[in-house]
Amino acid sequence: MSTPESFLLEAPPSRDAAVSSGPSPTAATDPSTLHLIGAGKVGRAFLRRIADAALPVRLVAVSDRSATVFAPAGLDGRAIAGWKESGRSFAAHPRAAGLALDLAVAVADAQLVVDATDSRLDPEARLDSIGRTLALLQRGVRVVLAAKTPLLADPAQLLPHRDRLGANAALGGTGRALLSELDELRERTTAVACVPNATTTAIVSALERGGSIDEGLAQARAEGLLESDPAQDLDGRDAALKLALVARLLFGADGARAAAPGSIGCHGVAALDAGLLARRRARGTTTRLVGRAARSGELSLAWEEVARGSPLAAAPGCVVYAYERPDGSARVHLGSGVGAGATADALIEDVRALVSVAAARSPR
Amino acid sequence: MSATLTLSPGAELFVDRTPFALDHDEPLPGLALPYEIAGPRDGPLVVVQGGISAHPHATATLRDASPGWWQPVVGGGRAVDTRRFQVLSLEFLGRREEAVVSSGDQARATARLLDELGVARLHAFVGASYGGMAALRFAELFPDRVERVVAVSAPDRPRAFATAWRALQRRVLELGSRLGAESDSVAIARAMGMLSYRSPGELEERFAPVGPDDRRVESYLLARGREFAARFDAGAFARLSRAVDLHRAEVGRITARATLVAADPDLLVPPEQLADLAPRFARPARFVRLPSRFGHDAFLKEPAALTRILAAALAESP
Numbered sequence: 262m263s264t265p266e267s268f269l270l271e272a273p274p275s276r277d278a279a280v281s282s283g284p285s286p287t288a289a290t291d292p293s294t295l296h297l298i299g300a301g302k303v304g305r306a307f308l309r310r311i312a313d314a315a316l317p318v319r320l321v322a323v324s325d326r327s328a329t330v331f332a333p334a335g336l337d338g339r340a341i342a343g344w345k346e347s348g349r350s351f352a353a354h355p356r357a358a359g360l361a362l363d364l365a366v367a368v369a370d371a372q373l374v375v376d377a378t379d380s381r382l383d384p385e386a387r388l389d390s391i392g393r394t395l396a397l398l399q400r401g402v403r404v405v406l407a408a409k410t411p412l413l414a415d416p417a418q419l420l421p422h423r424d425r426l427g428a429n430a431a432l433g434g435t436g437r438a439l440l441s442e443l444d445e446l447r448e449r450t451t452a453v454a455c456v457p458n459a460t461t462t463a464i465v466s467a468l469e470r471g472g473s474i475d476e477g478l479a480q481a482r483a484e485g486l487l488e489s490d491p492a493q494d495l496d497g498r499d500a501a502l503k504l505a506l507v508a509r510l511l512f513g514a515d516g517a518r519a520a521a522p523g524s525i526g527c528h529g530v531a532a533l534d535a536g537l538l539a540r541r542r543a544r545g546t547t548t549r550l551v552g553r554a555a556r557s558g559e560l561s562l563a564w565e566e567v568a569r570g571s572p573l574a575a576a577p578g579c580v581v582y583a584y585e586r587p588d589g590s591a592r593v594h595l596g597s598g599v600g601a602g603a604t605a606d607a608l609i610e611d612v613r614a615l616v617s618v619a620a621a622r623s624p625r
Numbered sequence: 626m627s628a629t630l631t632l633s634p635g636a637e638l639f640v641d642r643t644p645f646a647l648d649h650d651e652p653l654p655g656l657a658l659p660y661e662i663a664g665p666r667d668g669p670l671v672v673v674q675g676g677i678s679a680h681p682h683a684t685a686t687l688r689d690a691s692p693g694w695w696q697p698v699v700g701g702g703r704a705v706d707t708r709r710f711q712v713l714s715l716e717f718l719g720r721r722e723e724a725v726v727s728s729g730d731q732a733r734a735t736a737r738l739l740d741e742l743g744v745a746r747l748h749a750f751v752g753a754s755y756g757g758m759a760a761l762r763f764a765e766l767f768p769d770r771v772e773r774v775v776a777v778s779a780p781d782r783p784r785a786f787a788t789a790w791r792a793l794q795r796r797v798l799e800l801g802s803r804l805g806a807e808s809d810s811v812a813i814a815r816a817m818g819m820l821s822y823r824s825p826g827e828l829e830e831r832f833a834p835v836g837p838d839d840r841r842v843e844s845y846l847l848a849r850g851r852e853f854a855a856r857f858d859a860g861a862f863a864r865l866s867r868a869v870d871l872h873r874a875e876v877g878r879i880t881a882r883a884t885l886v887a888a889d890p891d892l893l894v895p896p897e898q899l900a901d902l903a904p905r906f907a908r909p910a911r912f913v914r915l916p917s918r919f920g921h922d923a924f925l926k927e928p929a930a931l932t933r934i935l936a937a938a939l940a941e942s943p
Contacts, residue, residue: 434627435627435629438627438629442629568637569637569741570637570638570662571637571638572632572637572640574638574640576640576641576642578642589633589634589688589689590631590632590633590634590636591631591632592629592630592631592632593628593630593631593632593638594627594628595626595627595628595630595640595657597626597627597642597654597655598627
């Protein structure tokens with residue numbers, strides 16, 4: 262390492278855009294082992310990206326609903342993604358074992374678990390998902406989530422482990438900012454306003470252009486924005502879930518009815534009035550499905566007229582969370598981590614960050 | 626694209642997911658620019674931009690009554706009169722974007738925002754320091770979109786002395802990063818900047834040493850530096866500092882009615898540099914000398930004199 266004096270005498274760099282921050286992922290440490298749970302569209306996009314990302318990780322297991330493929334020496338992400346895309350089940354893979362998921366996670370014993378499963382809200386699946394995530398974190402495993410339901414865990418249990426938790430993809434590319442700023446946000450935020458679902462925005466855009474809901478849906482599908490179960494987008498449940506979990510993380514499990522996303526009145530796209538949307542557009546405003554949460558515990562989800570220039574007038578393909586402060590300012594997190602590819606990118610960003618932190622902590 | 630930013634109470638947000646090409650770096654995935662508009666929404670539009678530390682809140686508004694960074698100059702009945710003009714001020718590209726940015730990039734980002742706002746043509750672009758460089762580049766790149774340009778303490782290209790000063794500030798920032806002392810390095814680099822923004826005469830007048838242990842001038846500079854460090858990170862500082870160095874404007878392509886205002890003295894942009902520049906515009910620019918003991922920072926410290934100059938420039942026939 263050069264001394265400050267010698268550094269001062271170095272030739273100027275050809276490009277000095279930014280001051281470097283923090284250590285880079287080190288090659289001096291062993292790769293972290295990684296287990297991917299969920300090999301749907303997001304999972305497969307992640308597998309292809311992890312193969313290209315040159316991260317210090319070794320993919321040792323991939324699970325779908327049928328089985329888990331294991332390879333302690335490392336799996337080829339592209340090959341595994343290709344296996345699924347050819348229509349074959351993991352149960353037919355030569356390296357597969359048909360273990361229950363929790364057992365498979367224990368057998369793989371990876372240092373990093375990426376959960377790219379669907380966000381299922383039925384009580385049993387939700388409890389499974391929360392329980393698995395908390396157990397992993399308590400064991401010191403780093404967990405990266407595209408699934409949203411684990412974030413409905415009691416914040417008092419979840420947040421002590423947040424330095425090992427990635428939630429970027431679960432919140433459309435804004436989860437990393439939320440967790441990194443959480444202390445300040447919890448202290449200063451009086452209310453949250455958000456547009457957490459990009460599909461509804463795509464449908465609004467189609468209606469504003471004179472199209473139909475079906476055309477908007479087709480556009481959203483073409484852009485890869487739809488959840489695997491589009492009904493969750495269309496009836497507002499996906500937006501309600503995201504609003505609920507953000508409110509829980511910010512205001513605590515007791516401070517909001519957020520404990521139960523089902524308690525938030527949902528307003529699906531069927532409630533949209535195309536004529537009203539067109540009139541709003543003509544006067545320079547737009548319409549968004551806006552979630553609101555207050556520290557007092559009030560939660561709401563409704564179609565709102567939004568002024569151009571409002572952070573809530575998020576462009577199609579974006580989600581936005583505005584954390585309002587007592588002085589009238591707002592901390593805004595804008596994300597475009599929606600759709601399989603962008604969600605996978607958001608996962609990669611979390612994996613990169615968690616691997617980097619782990620590398621920085623490991624003894625040299 | 627993802628972004629995290631703070632919107633002041635009166636600020637609005639422009640988001641554009643179209644990739645944005647940069648002069649000196651890979652394209653950005655899109656733009657997310659906070660901005661504020663004061664004044665009547667149907668009035669002629671004036672863009673105002675300040676030095677690298679300026680922000681979108683140029684003046685008090687109904688939504689945000691706190692004083693803006695150019696409060697004495699922008700507002701009802703002031704030089705840039707918000708009873709007549711709608712006044713737009715926006716965040717500088719590079720404040721958050723981790724990329725090499727330039728005044729040309731800033732000009733193109735401004736044009737994109739104007740497209741979004743439905744503004745075809747500006748009444749004027751008024752800029753000081755780096756904001757003046759952005760104004761010149763806007764007028765060069767979009768000659769049909771601006772009628773008047775006023776550039777205060779802003780040249781067509783930096784001189785060696787100014788570049789050297791900024792290069793050393795960036796070295797301090799880099800050193801701070803290596804030593805884990807980022808905030809201190811920002812404060813010291815900004816204090817160095819302050820020294821170049823003011824004049825030797827002003828400092829002598831205010832802080833002439835009364836004894837060998839008198840460190841008031843040092844305390845003053847470092848206090849300003851620490852204030853800056855509380856709201857500016859090293860990366861943003863380095864990027865915008867570099868953007869000033871990268872600035873080049875071909876003023877021969879500027880057809881707007883132009884006014885160049887030179888603080889006298891100004892260590893960074895000496896009056897003679899702007900006097901030489903004025904005749905090279907497509908239509909020779911009006912050159913105005915602004916005598917000030919404050920140096921480069923005259924645009925912030927001489928509101929009365931500046932008001933007379935700006936009022937005349939904004940009233941000129943295009």
